[in-house]
Amino acid sequence: MTITARPAPNAAPVRLKVRKNIDSLSAQELSDFRRAVKQSMALNDKRGFEYFAGWHGVPLGWCQHHDPLFLPWHRAYLYWLELALQSEVPGVTLPWWDWSKSAGIPSAYSSAQADGADNVLAKAPINVLNATRKSGWPTETSRALGEVPNTPAPPYQQEWANAMQATTYADFSQRIWTVHDTLHVWVGGTMAQVDWAAYDPVFFAHHANVDRAWRIWQAAHPGANPPANILDQSLQTDPAMQVHQTLDVHQLGYEYAGTQATVAGSA
Amino acid sequence: MQRWTSQALAVPPRTAWQRADLEFEGVEHDGASFVMHVFLNNPDADEATPRTPEQRYAGYLTVFAHGDCWGDVGHCDIPEPVSAFDRRPPHPLLPFDATLEISEALAALPDGIGEITVTVLAFNKNDDTDGVLRFKELTLLTYA
Numbered sequence: 280m281t282i283t284a285r286p287a288p289n290a291a292p293v294r295l296k297v298r299k300n301i302d303s304l305s306a307q308e309l310s311d312f313r314r315a316v317k318q319s320m321a322l323n324d325k326r327g328f329e330y331f332a333g334w335h336g337v338p339l340g341w342c343q344h345h346d347p348l349f350l351p352w353h354r355a356y357l358y359w360l361e362l363a364l365q366s367e368v369p370g371v372t373l374p375w376w377d378w379s380k381s382a383g384i385p386s387a388y389s390s391a392q393a394d395g396a397d398n399v400l401a402k403a404p405i406n407v408l409n410a411t412r413k414s415g416w417p418t419e420t421s422r423a424l425g426e427v428p429n430t431p432a433p434p435y436q437q438e439w440a441n442a443m444q445a446t447t448y449a450d451f452s453q454r455i456w457t458v459h460d461t462l463h464v465w466v467g468g469t470m471a472q473v474d475w476a477a478y479d480p481v482f483f484a485h486h487a488n489v490d491r492a493w494r495i496w497q498a499a500h501p502g503a504n505p506p507a508n509i510l511d512q513s514l515q516t517d518p519a520m521q522v523h524q525t526l527d528v529h530q531l532g533y534e535y536a537g538t539q540a541t542v543a544g545s546a
Numbered sequence: 547m548q549r550w551t552s553q554a555l556a557v558p559p560r561t562a563w564q565r566a567d568l569e570f571e572g573v574e575h576d577g578a579s580f581v582m583h584v585f586l587n588n589p590d591a592d593e594a595t596p597r598t599p600e601q602r603y604a605g606y607l608t609v610f611a612h613g614d615c616w617g618d619v620g621h622c623d624i625p626e627p628v629s630a631f632d633r634r635p636p637h638p639l640l641p642f643d644a645t646l647e648i649s650e651a652l653a654a655l656p657d658g659i660g661e662i663t664v665t666v667l668a669f670n671k672n673d674d675t676d677g678v679l680r681f682k683e684l685t686l687l688t689y690a
Contacts, residue, residue: 337617344575428593429583429669457644459610461581474613
C-alpha cells in the first residue's frame with residue numbers, strides 16, 4: 280500500500296485522497312461532506328447531484344448490473360461524482376458504509392437533523408434534471424427497511440467473507456453484486472428501485488463499500504482483472520471511461536483506509 | 547410469496563464434483579425487487595420452514611430490480627438491433643443469469659441420490675404470489 284501515486288508516468292508523486300468509514304469521520308469532515316452534498320444538490324446543471332443521480336436510472340439509465348461491467352461502471356461513477364463534490368468543498372471524499380460489520384443505516388445518514396438543519400444525507404428531493412415530471416415519479420427519496428419480507432438484514436459478514444474467498448474476477452463480481460443487491464432491497468423504498476436509488480445519498484456510501492470490497496480483493500489477487508474482451512469497453516459516464524482505466528484506484532487518485540494517523544516530520 | 551418447484555435435475559456421484567452451482571438463466575428484473583430462498587428436495591417448504599441444513603436450505607439470492615417503467619411508451623421494451631452496426635449498449639432490462647453456489651447443501655444430501663428438485667420461495671414487497679421470479683431455465687452445474 281502507499282499514500283502517494285504518480286498521476287502520469289513522469290509526474291511527481293502526489294498524495295492520494297483517502298475514503299474513510301462514515302463512522303470514523305470527524306465532526307468537521309462530516310460537516311464538510313454534508314456541505315458538499317447540499318451545495319451540489321442546489322446546482323441544476325451538469326455539476327449537480329441530480330445530474331449524477333440521473334446517470335443511474337431516470338432519466339439516463341447508464342448503470343450496469345448483473346454483469347462483469349458492474350464493478351468498473353460503479354467505480355467510474357463514484358470517481359466522477361467525487362470530483363464534482365470536491366469542486367464544491369475541496370478535499371472531501373466519499374465515505375463508506377461498512378455493512379459487513381454494521382447493523383442498520385449509519386446515524387450520519389439516518390438522523391433527521393444535522394448541523395442545525397434537515398440532514399441532507401437522510402432524505403433528498405428528487406428533481407430529475409431536464410425532464411418533465413411524470414405521474415408516479417417520487418418527489419423525494421424514501422426508505423422502508425425490510426419492506427421485502429425475508430430479506431436478510433446487515434451485517435453481511437458471511438457474504439463479505441464469501442466474496443473475498445473468490446479466486447476469479449467472475450466469481451468475486453457475482454458474489455459482491457449479490458450482497459450489493461441484498462442491501463439495496465433491505466433498505467427498501469427508492470433504494471430498492473434501480474431507477475431511483477441513486478437519488479438517495481446513502482446509495483453512494485453503499486457503493487463506496489462495494490468499491491472498497493473490490494479494492495481489497497484486488498490487492499489480494501493482483502492481475503485478476505475483468506475479462507480481456509471488456510477491458511477496452513467504454514463505460515457510459517460523462518465523460519466516458521474505459522474499463523481498464525478503472526482497475527487501479529491509485530490512478531484515480533484515491534485509496535481506502537481503516538485508519539490514518541499522520542504527524543509532522545523533522546524538516 | 548411465490549413458490550416454484552423444478553422438475554428433477556440429475557446429480558452426478560459425489561466423487562465426480564467439487565463445486566455445484568444453480569444457474570437461473572434469463573432472470574427478469576423489470577418488476578419489483580425480490581428475494582428468493584432456495585431449498586433442495588423440499589417441495590413443501592414455505593415461509594415458516596426454517597432455513598437450516600436440516601431442511602435442505604441451499605441459500606438465497608436477492609434481485610435489485612427496476613420496479614416499474616418510468617419513461618414514455620416503449621421505454622422498457624427491449625428493442626432488436628436496428629442494424630448489424632448497432633453498437634449501442636445493451637438494453638438495461640435484458641434478462642440476466644443468477645448463480646447460487648450450493649456445494650455444501652448438495653454435498654449434505656445422501657450420496658447416490660441421483661436427482662434433486664429445487665424449490666424457490668420468492669418474496670417482494672407486494673406479497674405477490676405469482677410473477678415475482680420469472681426466468682427461462684434452471685441448470686445444475688457441477689465442477690470437478
